[in-house]
Amino acid sequence: EHRYVPSDVETKWQQKWEESNAHDTTHDSTKPYYYCLEQFPYPSGRLHMGHVRVYSIGDVVARFKKMHGHNVLHPMGWDAFGMPAENFAIQHGVHPNVSTYDNIAFMRGQQKQLGLSYDWSRELATCSPDYYKWTQWIFQLFYEKGLAYKKKAAVNWCPECSTVLANEQVIDGACWRCDSEVVKKDLEQWFFKITEYAERLLDDLEQLQGGWPERVITMQRNWIGKSTGAEITYQIDGRDDTLTVFTTRPDTVYGVSYVVLAPENELVQKLIEGYEQGAEVQAFINQVRKASDIERTSTDAEKVGIFTGAHAVHPLTGEKLPIWIANYVLPDYGTGCVMGVPAHDERDFEFASKYSLPIIPVIDPGHQEALTAAFTEDGVLINSAEFNGMPNSEALVKITELLEQKGIGKATTSFRLRDWLISRQRYWGAPIPMINCPSCGTVAVPKDQLPVLLPEHVDFGVKGKSPLETNDEFVHTTCPSCGGAARRETDTMDTFIDSSWYYLRYTGKGDGTLPFDTEAANNWLPVDKYVGGIEHAILHLLYSRFFTKVLHDAGLVNFVEPFESLLTQGMVVLNGAKMSKSKGNVVSPEDIINKYGADTARVFILFAAPPDRDLEWSDQGVEGAHRFLNRVWRMVDNHIPILRKKNLAADASGEAAKKLRMTTHATIKKVTEDIGSRYQFNTAISAIMELVNAIYAYPEGADAGTKAEAIRTAVILLHPAAPHVTSELWEMMGETSKLYALEWPSYDESALVLDEVEYVVQINGKVRERLVFPKDATKEEIESQAIASDKVQDLLEGKSIKKVIVVPGKLVNLVIG
Numbered sequence: 001e002h003r004y005v006p007s008d009v010e011t012k013w014q015q016k017w018e019e020s021n022a023h024d025t026t027h028d029s030t031k032p033y034y035y036c037l038e039q040f041p042y043p044s045g046r047l048h049m050g051h052v053r054v055y056s057i058g059d060v061v062a063r064f065k066k067m068h069g070h071n072v073l074h075p076m077g078w079d080a081f082g083m084p085a086e087n088f089a090i091q092h093g094v095h096p097n098v099s100t101y102d103n104i105a106f107m108r109g110q111q112k113q114l115g116l117s118y119d120w121s122r123e124l125a126t127c128s129p130d131y132y133k134w135t136q137w138i139f140q141l142f143y144e145k146g147l148a149y150k151k152k153a154a155v156n157w158c159p160e161c162s163t164v165l166a167n168e169q170v171i172d173g174a175c176w177r178c179d180s181e182v183v184k185k186d187l188e189q190w191f192f193k194i195t196e197y198a199e200r201l202l203d204d205l206e207q208l209q210g211g212w213p214e215r216v217i218t219m220q221r222n223w224i225g226k227s228t229g230a231e232i233t234y235q236i237d238g239r240d241d242t243l244t245v246f247t248t249r250p251d252t253v254y255g256v257s258y259v260v261l262a263p264e265n266e267l268v269q270k271l272i273e274g275y276e277q278g279a280e281v282q283a284f285i286n287q288v289r290k291a292s293d294i295e296r297t298s299t300d301a302e303k304v305g306i307f308t309g310a311h312a313v314h315p316l317t318g319e320k321l322p323i324w325i326a327n328y329v330l331p332d333y334g335t336g337c338v339m340g341v342p343a344h345d346e347r348d349f350e351f352a353s354k355y356s357l358p359i360i361p362v363i364d365p366g367h368q369e370a371l372t373a374a375f376t377e378d379g380v381l382i383n384s385a386e387f388n389g390m391p392n393s394e395a396l397v398k399i400t401e402l403l404e405q406k407g408i409g410k411a412t413t414s415f416r417l418r419d420w421l422i423s424r425q426r427y428w429g430a431p432i433p434m435i436n437c438p439s440c441g442t443v444a445v446p447k448d449q450l451p452v453l454l455p456e457h458v459d460f461g462v463k464g465k466s467p468l469e470t471n472d473e474f475v476h477t478t479c480p481s482c483g484g485a486a487r488r489e490t491d492t493m494d495t496f497i498d499s500s501w502y503y504l505r506y507t508g509k510g511d512g513t514l515p516f517d518t519e520a521a522n523n524w525l526p527v528d529k530y531v532g533g534i535e536h537a538i539l540h541l542l543y544s545r546f547f548t549k550v551l552h553d554a555g556l557v558n559f560v561e562p563f564e565s566l567l568t569q570g571m572v573v574l575n576g577a578k579m580s581k582s583k584g585n586v587v588s589p590e591d592i593i594n595k596y597g598a599d600t601a602r603v604f605i606l607f608a609a610p611p612d613r614d615l616e617w618s619d620q621g622v623e624g625a626h627r628f629l630n631r632v633w634r635m636v637d638n639h640i641p642i643l644r645k646k647n648l649a650a651d652a653s654g655e656a657a658k659k660l661r662m663t664t665h666a667t668i669k670k671v672t673e674d675i676g677s678r679y680q681f682n683t684a685i686s687a688i689m690e691l692v693n694a695i696y697a698y699p700e701g702a703d704a705g706t707k708a709e710a711i712r713t714a715v716i717l718l719h720p721a722a723p724h725v726t727s728e729l730w731e732m733m734g735e736t737s738k739l740y741a742l743e744w745p746s747y748d749e750s751a752l753v754l755d756e757v758e759y760v761v762q763i764n765g766k767v768r769e770r771l772v773f774p775k776d777a778t779k780e781e782i783e784s785q786a787i788a789s790d791k792v793q794d795l796l797e798g799k800s801i802k803k804v805i806v807v808p809g810k811l812v813n814l815v816i817g
């Protein structure tokens, strides 16, 4: 007898796979291509359970698809630039280059310990010059296409990290990483013009229906935030200037009682010129600018404003409307100007109530009393001249037409999506490959001079200054255009840029003239299954979609969406709470692997919950998975003689054999569908568990060939989830083929139905006998054979049959008396 020692088995097979390049990507032109991708990790130091879960999911899919006749691309790499490594350098004096590669080495080792089937020859790290050269190349492409530009912008600034933060990195006014208060600062920044692609990013979500979770599609749609409405121009009273508002509700134009601008709007400075209370207005503006966008727009933030002293003329009634500025109007949405309609907009209602501005209902609220809140429903127009009595949806169109005729308005759309601020004042990122020349202005570093290398020796200690800014050797350069002295751009790129194209690089490096092998990319992409966290549902996916479209338009790829199907895995939780260091409730992958082995960890994780649900960690669950693998082990170990008999045919003529054969084939069907098309690994594993139970229950003396077939099948079906132990068992059975390369079993449809059916025979409603009939037996045959049976003949004894009822597939009832 052989004992199951996971560590021996796992080391042995990991070595074998490595030596034989078992996981190299295949290119068999007769097979379909399948790209299985897990979001690459940030090399933080060590794997956590969330990682183990994503990788286990991806690995089952990849291994299954390989066995199921596909060429599979299953790569892994490192999202290796970013702030933590730099902060670590500041605190501990270890260069990011050193700490990052140390972390990568450790985590790669852990991934190998898990038996993940990556093609390591394609490994990449975004911080290697060989990679970021091409990140810079892509930046240049964007620049050439007019999609990268520089502008002075008020940015969110974290004084602690001394860097600019994207809007989404500001959480409740604080830095997402260090939690310190974020302030506003004006800086020249690089942007990517993602807004130019807003419409396509929205429209193409259609193509992702069915392949992406509905809620992720909705999150993307809301983030892009398309609004349709109109722009309406108002003359400023007594001046030559006009102002233009964006509104989604032109139907409420007769209800406008004031106009309100964002404090940042340039017009404001003109309006308050010469106004006696101008200084007060200016003080208000400075006050508002301190707050973040999120604070300003949150519904519970207090709405505050101030009158500018100027008036606008209503374009249809000629009435004079006061022009205000207020915190709730944002400078960079729509036109930065709003027409205030307090009767029908909640924010305006609150504002008008506070400052005693008129509230004029123009949609009939159905009652006479004064409004106590904005009426935001649909209805019929009132107080609206010739439009009175018209349903507002119709009025919306008609009023827009009228304004268009008069040349003072037009139908338009507005997007919530802003251009992407990509500048970071940090060291550990890809340098933006631009040069500032005193005579030529902004000049791109020629593509053949890339990469712009990060200097190795820099000073991390200068507070508020990026280490690149204080590095003279880096900063001073010559202008590629005039040859004069010039300065390098010292900003580096947002790391979201690195991760916006890594999935293309995995397909191949090509001939070195482009960022990736375009032919291979067209072959492999779109990614067939992308597995990752819901935390990336918006930005990473949106940016990757944007990059793909730009690269498509530049002729580098022939598809417009990078990820055909997305699986967002749930969290790993302990007693309902997310595992996190700060909560101290972390179960470490190392401990589990050391104690039970990687196969147990994988099987537990896959079995404990459907992939998109949260997974509750449980020690009993882990032990259960381990017991199951031991049970499989013993099942094989106890049957070595029959498993090694090469010409032992399955003879499924007996009752028990027929049943077991049915279970075997039903399990093949279920596991194939669960893994291959439903991606429900938990039910796949539970089906294999049932098959194992059936094998254990199989009667002594029943057909051995059928049993051998069942055991062999269970081992094969379990392979994608528990690759090491199954490989060992395969070898113990005397098999010399490579289990990972074995063709996935197909099921025999005819074995799925039993060809005989058991009937219950009742006499006067009482069960007296059970008889087996061929499935295609006729009613007459069943009736006569039931009557002729010994048991029934005994019981009939002198009585006569009054009636016979046959329920097909179930029972025969004899009424006698």
Ligand code: ANZ
Binding pocket: 226, 227, 246, 247, 248, 249, 252, 262, 328, 329, 330, 331, 332, 333, 334, 335, 336, 337, 338, 339, 340, 341, 344, 345, 414
């Ligand atoms: C008049 C009006 C009447 C409005 C009404 C709404 C309801 P969404 O759907 O988000 O696009 N708005 C326009 N620009 C703004 C800005 N820069 N900052 C803050 N608010 C702004 O919202 C569009 C509506 O938000 C616009 O339609 C405008 O108010 C306001 F019964 O105009 B509305």
Ligand code: ZN
Binding pocket: 437, 438, 439, 440, 441, 443, 479, 480, 481, 482, 483, 484, 486
């Ligand atoms: Zn120059």
